[in-house]
Amino acid sequence: MTLDLLLKDGEIVFPGRGLRKGSIGVSKGKIVGIYSQSAEPAAREVVDCRDKWVLPGLIDPHTHIGFGSNETDFQTESRSAALGGVTGMMTFHRSDDLTKSTGPWKERGQAQSLIDFGFHFGITSHQQLQSLAVCAQTHGVTSVKVYLMYKGKAGQAKGFTEVDDGLLYAAMETTAKIRGGVVGVHCENVEVIPHFRTRLKEAGRDDLAVWDEQSPGFLEAENVFRVMYFGEKTGCPVNIVHMSSAESLEIVRRMRKRGGPAVHIETCSHYLSLTRDAGCGILGKVNPPLRQQADVEALWEGVAEGLITTIGSDHVPRKVATKGDSIWTATAGFPGIGTLLPVLLHEGVHKRSLPIELIAAATSANVARLYSIPNKGDIAVGMDADLVVVDPDRQITIDHETQLSHSDYTPYQGLTMQSAPCRTILRGRTIAVDGQLLDDAYTSPSGQYLHRS
Structure with missing residues (x-):
């Protein structure tokens, strides 16, 4: 042959x-x-x-296609991905009616993308849950995300009025019935954030570190406990996406001793490489925030011990103009799909002597396994x-x-x-x-x- x-x-x-x-x-x-x-x-x-x-092509588990240019993001961001060794990406699709929007969005990706792509459904209403089983079967989507950062006033400002603990619990009950289903959750207690934010703004703070201080790591950790506990009660596998704090990881260690459904942990390359003191300043605004060096090292320990199993970029391809000149009004998020692999190799393999096969697992095989992606993520005959x-x-x-x-x-x-x-x-x-x-x-x-x- x-x-x-x-x-x-x-x-x-x-x-x-x-x-x-x-x-x-x-x-x-x-x-x-x-x-x-x-x-x-x-x-x-x-x-x-x-x-x-020679590694398996990376599968970035966490991207936001459409947040830059809705018309051309599949094209431009897949180009950036390809340069960085990423051959697959999972991106969040969110709309009022998933039954109507998913097909056209998929067709746009098929027309433009240089790399393979799949969807997570963003859940912000009970109506979406009612159609979830049908959409999962029709479009082959087994993963959803609930945004606890959009509870209460924070959600209302974005037009989301149904995000609360009841929606989270209902999403878990619904997803538990989908084969291979997993609920990802953005963990951040936005109800406590204003308590810190008010006095920090009154003090005249407008630096990158203040974004961490107004949403400290324990507010993420508190939500992590709730998500894991609800997962335990509903029998639903959960995924803590973009984990950023050492305290959150400690909550996972404690809760896992109880047993229960699978709990998966994802972090992102920027939480493993950048801190709130980074030289990029306001460009480093992201949710959850960049934190301190102790958090970076704790997360790398989580990767090394296999507690953190997937690593993504949380890629958001907005323009620098959307950052403005104040931390309080700047958009959150930044691009990262094209730098994902170089950052992880530099920080993980060269600086911390982690085995490269561990980085490969967290960016390929584990992603394919978690999200039931067939024939991807490994080097073997037939893949x-x-x-x-x-x-x-x-x-x-x-x-x-x-x-x-x-x-x-x-x-x-x-x-x-x-x-x-x-x-x-x-x-x-x-x-x-x-x-x-x-x-x-x-x-x-x-x-x-x-x-x-």
């Missing part, structure tokens, strides 16, 4: 299991063999991967040939102008990272090499919708 592609003599990274030198054979978009040097078949294209790592080749010795200095995002800034501007992707492959098709998209990736995007069941 003549292969379509042979990735020759690389250090193959098997998520959670280790590394092995070998070659990967690809035919018709699938991995068809993993070979020693003496057993390699012929191939139409051979890529020399000596002194390189989709979604792969990223990484040069461990390549240093890059992050610059927003090379990210190809709709967004025109990055909180990592000017920072140098050790190790970077040098080739991104989607189902056997190379779409990016050495920081550049291939021409046919621009003109013929081949991203597919990830229908789950």
